Amino acid sequence: MIDVLIVGGGGAGLRAAIAVAETDPSLKVAVVSKVYPMRSHTVSAEGGAAAVIGLGDTLDEHCYDTVSGGDWLCDQDAVEAFVAEAPEELIQLEHWGCPWSRESDGRVAVRPFGGMKKMRTWYAADKTGFHLLHTLFQTTLKYQDVIRYDEWYVTKLVVDDGRVHGVVAVEIRTGRIETIPARTVILATGGCGKVFPFTTNAAIKTGDGMALAYRAGAPLKDMEFVQYHPTGLPFTGILITEAARAEGGWLINKDGYRYLQDYDLGTPTPTPKLRSMELGPRDRLSQAFVHEQHKGRTVDTPYGPVVYLDLRHLGERKIDSRIPFVRELCRSYQNLDPATDLIPVRPVVHYMMGGVHTDIDGATPIAGLYAAGETACVSINGANRLGSNSLPEILVFGRRAGIAAAAFATSHREAEAAAVHSQGEDERRRLERAREGSRHGERIADLREQMQHTLEGAAGIYRTGDVLTKAVDTLADLRERAEEARVEDNSTTFNTELINLQELHTMLEVAQTIVACALNRQESRGAHQRTDYSARDDDAYLAHSLVHRAPDGTPSVGLLPVTITRWPPGERVYGRD
Amino acid sequence: MTAGDRATAYRPRRDPLWFARTRTYTLFVLRELTSVFVAWSIVFLLMLVDAVLGGSLERFADLAARPWMIAVNVVALAATVFHTITFLNLAPKATVVRLDGYRLPAWMIQGGNHSLWLAVSAVIAFFVLRGFR
């Protein structure tokens, strides 16, 4: 029997695993991941990780930037815990060998980032997530007792009587379906960007953990808050990190005009100014793009309208030392050189603020079930996450969840529950039936594509009641059709089609909650902008959306008050001192 | 994972002609085969030394002038030159020189090596051809 079973080998999952191993080496820890841990999507994070390390910076300022950046939808107790622990976590990573970029005297270097009033973003050139994940992964190799289930796909949480008892998972390589009993489970499965057609997210980001928890009866929170990043490469959706703007890049429209000055984001200065212009928050920058498009000031390309990111004035040296990966990506995927050419960019789905509802220790309402990382919603990101807050978040709350789960596992030493066997058998039969395949139904890819376009149309940067209402029906219909989807592969060995089908189901589940929450929130806040309710409405909606799965499988949305400690709701001000 | 699961994996057979598959593999093998001519050169040198010490230089000169001998030695020359170039070019890989924390670029080390080669060759030629007159 596993004491702490972690679903997900990304930054959050690995940090949790180490925390458990260090807390109590006698506990049995396992990490189950559908890809080898170092392939997890944390690997793609580029820009950096925020944490206060002196230089005239204070914890309060980081809190304020986070809370105002999140349009006051953050739980402030969680933000305070997060900001207080982030520096230790990043130093811990340093002690484990993370190659942070340095000042000439040997101290860790920091750079500015969007929505942050001080320079507090630590970075490892522009491959921060890559170095962070590989450092964590290589460090976990030291803990030889951590059991790894690499390339196992979790399909179900075994929950009975309000208490988690383990998971059911498929070993992708052999097709073996197994029930793994566990005293506690931590979900660290990352985000769900693949619900949308155009995203920076990897193929694996299909919202599995959110759907697993939701189906098992745990609520999801703030699912309407989907972050668009203002600078994605057209076609591929590859991210051009915010660090490019932090180092001094400009956003210009088709007339070469720095258009952000028209959207209450400050006045242009030649060098970057914190919390101003290109260093405003992502929601506001992405919204500005849509207005530019309506004014006809964007450039049309086969892959939709774009504006340009101009890095030419930074010069080759600075580009190569600070953001070499940007140059590499532009060269290999866009066939241009940012030192001499403009980079075409457009907003792209990037990050999920919402997720599994947890408290500040990662605990969900189901006993023994925890969640951390992008899949969770501890509520530090509110209505809009600030760039570089997510990497420290996965560390801080990965560790917290690990410690909390370890404590729970130590104090709850019951034997295996009967439910483990019966639920495991049911799930096995369901999966085996799915694998038998069907030559009829529609293609998985076609259904997926319809879902993605439905979401883009209804839950994009701007939303409207009618369209959302229609999307509710479309998604319900798609769910039925997905039950009949065509499966051509009935092999037991590395059957990726079977996995893709499970992922389609989880994405549809998540898509429904996004639309339901967006429809329910009749105001505009942060990343959620309703054209039919264009103002923020603190009287009615200074509250989280909490969505449960009703017995008939449809989402049912309620509200949960926001925790305010020291920063009463105010106006979000950028570019004005 | 059981042994049975592993058994289903396909294990490709060894490709006996692997070195012919890409140009770079072939170059590598050629580079390694220069060693045969290095050995030959030493044999040839020892024959020369034997002749010089035994007073039979004439006979050695006759042997060396046979067309097949010349052919072998032309190939040996090409091989040893190829060896020299590849060996001196690859030397900076093992010896990373740092000055002031920054790495000396490879071309500098390579340039130094090749200059040394020319110098040594000149000295040897000098002694063989006219030294101790």
Add this chain to the structure above:
Amino acid sequence: MKRTLEPYLWLLFSGGGVVAALVLPVLVLLFGVLMPLGVLDWPAAGHLQGLLGNVLVRLALLVVVVLCLFHAAHRIRHTSEELLGIARFDLVIAILCYGAAITGGIYAAVLMF
């Protein structure tokens, strides 16, 4: 800890590689190509005897011979194993290759001293 001879063999191989690189091309060029072709005249036997009469020259020559033979032995051992896929006979091949190199070295020493 498992002991291995490889570091020593590799040092000899590398040293041999450097020596071979620096001295062999010019020697082969002179004695193997230019002189036999008549482009250059053979030096007088006395001149060469004079050179070899110097003990330092003989010592240097011995070092060149031994190192180059080791270099060749090392590479021939590895290349034959890779080329022919006979790494499982490594021990035998190694004994043959290095054995030949050692024999050559001893022969050279006997010859010159």
Add this chain to the structure above:
Amino acid sequence: MTDTSEAVRQAAGTRTIRVEVSRYRPGEDTEPVLQGYDVPLMTDWAVLDGLNYIKDQLDGSLSYRWSCRMGVCGSCGMTVNGEPRLTCGTFLTEYGDGPVRIEPLKGFPVIRDLVVDIDDFLGKLSSVRPWLIREGEELPLTTEYAQTPEQLEAYKQYSMCINCLLCYSACPVYVLDPDFLGPAAIALAQRYNLDSRDMGDRFDVLNLDEAVWGCTFVGECTRVCPKHVDPAEAIQRYKLTAALRSVLPWSKGSKGSKR
């Protein structure tokens, strides 16, 4: 990520390219067979987009690994026209009129179609202790170990490895002898050896016949590495370190050169 099907719609009527994919279905095939598909030849398409098109539109039973589609997760390595490549960073147009032949990475057992077994590498990686080793008192979590940009530069390149294993596939020594520790694992050992903060010693695992001494400096690992790690250099450097340490037992080799 890539919105493949929309692009396909827009390009209806454009040229196609023949893609030959190696299929191996255990139980059905005794050895891999090539299966041909016609894929739209889009200028922006990577080989991986071609595979996704096949999987999504033509044949759902094709298996391969991929995730990030931006050359950083390291999962999409395959043999493309005989060369080990990251398929997300290799473009169909490079192969003009085709055909493009896509096979699994050479040198590894094939689990299915384009998926190979890499567990062997993970074991080797663990064996070189790829983590920072410290002795004595730890600094508290309020202070970082100082490291100057030059000290960072000394190992940075070796820390860029994405574990894509193209280097193993290209190395004839590894392909002939799977016991060889191999390029990436040694480069990652050197990544820590050369880190000014590390106090560990990896001589026992690197100074072995099947570790650095197995390498005959073919240099293919470096040529195919998409991240310019230069594992060949890492290995040759450790050979020198290990050799000096063997003949001069008092020299602490790798550690000495660090500071």
